Amino acid sequence: DARVTQTPRHKVTEMGQEVTMRCQPILGHNTVFWYRQTMMQGLELLAYFRNRAPLDDSGMPKDRFSAEMPDATLATLKIQPSEPRDSAVYFCASGFDISEQFFGPGTRLTVL
Amino acid sequence: KNEVEQSPQNLTAQEGEFITINCSYSVGISALHWLQQHPGGGIVSLFMLSSGKKKHGRLIATINIQEKHSSLHITASHPRDSAVYICAVDWNNDMRFGAGTRLTVKP
Numbered sequence: 001d002a003r004v005t006q007t008p009r010h011k012v013t014e015m016g017q018e019v020t021m022r023c024q025p026i027l028g029h030n031t032v033f034w035y036r037q038t039m040m041q042g043l044e045l046l047a048y049f050r051n052r053a054p055l056d057d058s059g060m061p062k063d064r065f066s067a068e069m070p071d072a073t074l075a076t077l078k079i080q081p082s083e084p085r086d087s088a089v090y091f092c093a094s095g096f097d098i099s100e101q102f103f104g105p106g107t108r109l110t111v112l
Numbered sequence: 113k114n115e116v117e118q119s120p121q122n123l124t125a126q127e128g129e130f131i132t133i134n135c136s137y138s139v140g141i142s143a144l145h146w147l148q149q150h151p152g153g154g155i156v157s158l159f160m161l162s163s164g165k166k167k168h169g170r171l172i173a174t175i176n177i178q179e180k181h182s183s184l185h186i187t188a189s190h191p192r193d194s195a196v197y198i199c200a201v202d203w204n205n206d207m208r209f210g211a212g213t214r215l216t217v218k219p
Contacts, residue, residue: 045206
């Protein structure tokens with residue numbers, strides 16, 4: 001049963017620390033998405049990649065966030081330095097094109 | 113103003129009832145998605161629509177591009193359908209999300 005995996009599932013850190021979240025897309029999928037969900041803002045698209053190339057990251061605060069796909073089996077989302085307002089659930093999804101998406105279980109980030 | 117508006121915000125139904133959730137949007141889109149978020153937080157993509165109607169089991173999704181409106185229907189609702197249903201639109205290489213409709217189906 002193929003599924004998207006995300007690690008860690010939970011992360012508590014202090015303000016100013018670097019946070020790295022990882023996503024393993026479903027084998028063979030060529031598109032990877034990063035989303036953030038908060039109570040106040042709901043779901044937001046942060047960035048997405050197709051064939052490992054970033055297609056859009058306009059939703060991402062560039063000064064502290066970075067997203068990469070070092071290879072087809074790994075996508076990373078990094079926050080440096082982290083701030084309390086970054087506390088959210090971060091979802092990764094993979095699929096073919098923007099039409100079909102399979103979501104990972106999410107990483108719940110708390111920045112104190 | 114949010115580009116995507118959903119109604120109702122909350123909906124409580126009795127098992128077996130027919131459910132309709134509405135989504136209106138204000139921008140030109142290439143596609144519309146319906147997502148289901150379970151109480152545990154997991155998200156499932158239910159449908160992607162660019163025109164017409166799609167059906168999967170007890171779920172039916174329709175879209176009217178001219179009226180910028182989509183509906184998600186659930187026939188013979190069941191307590192396991194209790195979840196938050198989120199409408200999202202593909203717009204200008206980006207996605208915009210509705211605030212979600214929280215559905216509770218009572219046995």
